[in-house]
Amino acid sequence: MEFNERTIKVIIDEEKCEGCKTHACVDACKTYSRGILILKDGKPAVEGSPEDLARKGTECLACEYECWFRGNSAITIEVPVEGLADYSKKHGTE
Ligand code: SF4
DSSP, X not given: OEEEOSSOEEEEXXXXXXXXXXXXHHHHHHHHSOXXXXXXXXXXXXXXXXXXXXXXXXXXXXXXXXXXXXXXXOEEEEOXXXXXXXXXXXXXOO
């Protein structure tokens, strides 16, 4: 599943959540952000409209970090950086 905050996209590979005992992403969201990630049927989920999520999300990246260290590395967050593609092309670091 995936959802967007204001500028980032959070992608969760739910197959990797099978057997996760910590659900660290949900704890992290509650602790460091506004708790938009909730636990539903044993997996992380979000509630609310895309507009709500964009408004409430603080783009703190805590779910991804905590999932790396305490979960099953199921979360990828895409953070678009304006001008990065051009910069990489110019400096040969694509
Ligand atoms: S911590 Fe990672 S593996 Fe565990 S439920 Fe959350 S996203 Fe899934």
